[in-house]
Structures are given as structure tokens and as C-alpha cells.
Amino acid sequence: MFLPPPLTDDWTRWIVGEWEGAGGSDAGKGKGTFRVELALSGQFLILHGECEIAELNEDYLEKNLHASREEIDRFKSSGYKALEIYTIDQGSGDVLGFLFDNLRCIAKGRGRREGMKETVDWEWATGHKSTRITERLDDDRFVVIERTPLPGGEVMEDRGEMRRIAK
Secondary structure (H helix, E strand, O other), X not given: OOOOOOOXXXXXXXXXXXXXXXXXXXXXXXXXXXXXXXXXXXXXXXXEEEEEEEEEOHHHHHHHHOOOHHHHHHHHHHOEEEEEEEEEOOOOOOEEEEEEEOOOOEEEEEEEEEOOEEEEEEEEOOOOEEEEEEEEEEOOEEEEEEEEEOOOOOEEEEEEEEEEEEO
């Protein structure tokens, strides 16, 4: 299609707005904000996320993510920032996503929305993979779970809950 109609599905209409929340994993804990907006004539969802680091498990980061103490110190002071871009594949109906963050990570995602849940499988430029499940709890809350298999066979699971602060 030369010019598809803008994204107007229930999920898109619901998630646009500003959100705040907190989460954690074996690697640490943080609290953050999340702003979602439509862009490019409504063809894409743009997500801006920022997280303030509250607690880090430095030993876990060294062992599983091969982070140096210097990198961990810089991460503590800079926090985590991400830019995500989503649309819907016109042919398959799949969710297509791209993620960029301040760790200079780049990921490409593909997934599905079914009811109140979106599941996206990510392939990172570094070669690892992860799966993110975003589940709408109600009009003003959602939970996110991201599972990342680690080289040693463990799975790192990040979990957070967000609540709407503005539409």
C-alpha cells in the first residue's frame, strides 16, 4: 500500500501517553518514566524511556554481562535511556520494532499483539536474543517482563510495572 492509514488500533490508542513506574531484575532496580507518542503521520509509535538506577548488583553485572567496575560506575550515574520505534507490518500484521539505548545497543524486534498482551522477540546487534511481554492490566497500568538468556545458560528476567501519569 502506497499510503497506509495511520495506526488507530486499540493498543495504539491506549498506550499513547506518559507513564511512570519501577522495576528490577537480578542485575538491579530502578524507577523510570516512559513517554509514547505517534509520529510520521501516525504510522509509528515512538517510545522514549529513562530509568534512574536505584540499586545495582555489581557482581552479577561483572559475571554475566562482563561489565568493568568503571563501566558500572558510569552506568550508575548516567542511568538507562532508550528510544524505541514500532509499527505494524502491512502484510503479516506483526509488530515491528527497533530499539536504541545509551549502552549503544541496537535491537530489531518482531512480535504479535493478542488481546491485552504484546509479545516481541528481539535480536540484538551483539547476537543475543530476548523476549519482551507487555501486558495491559487496565486503562492506566501495564506490566513488562523481559527474559534474556545468558551465555552460561541462566535467564535474566527484568520485570516492571508502569502507571499512566498523563494522556
